Amino acid sequence: MEGKLTRSKSNRMLAGVLGGLSEYFKIDVTLLRIVFVVLTIPVSPLILVYLAAIFIMPNERRMDS
Numbered sequence: 001m002e003g004k005l006t007r008s009k010s011n012r013m014l015a016g017v018l019g020g021l022s023e024y025f026k027i028d029v030t031l032l033r034i035v036f037v038v039l040t041i042p043v044s045p046l047i048l049v050y051l052a053a054i055f056i057m058p059n060e061r062r063m064d065s
Contacts, residue, residue, distance in 0.1 A: 005030040
């Protein structure tokens, strides 16, 4: 695990939380999204965790070239 945990600007569907997690842990974002949806159905508090992460995780900084 390298770098900081940030919300992704380039790999986002809603707020970039899962994209940021996939970049941080170097796992496929599609797999992470599927696991999130499967776990969200029986574990509805996971939605609250996602919403909290939107506000806690900073946005990714872009290096302008």
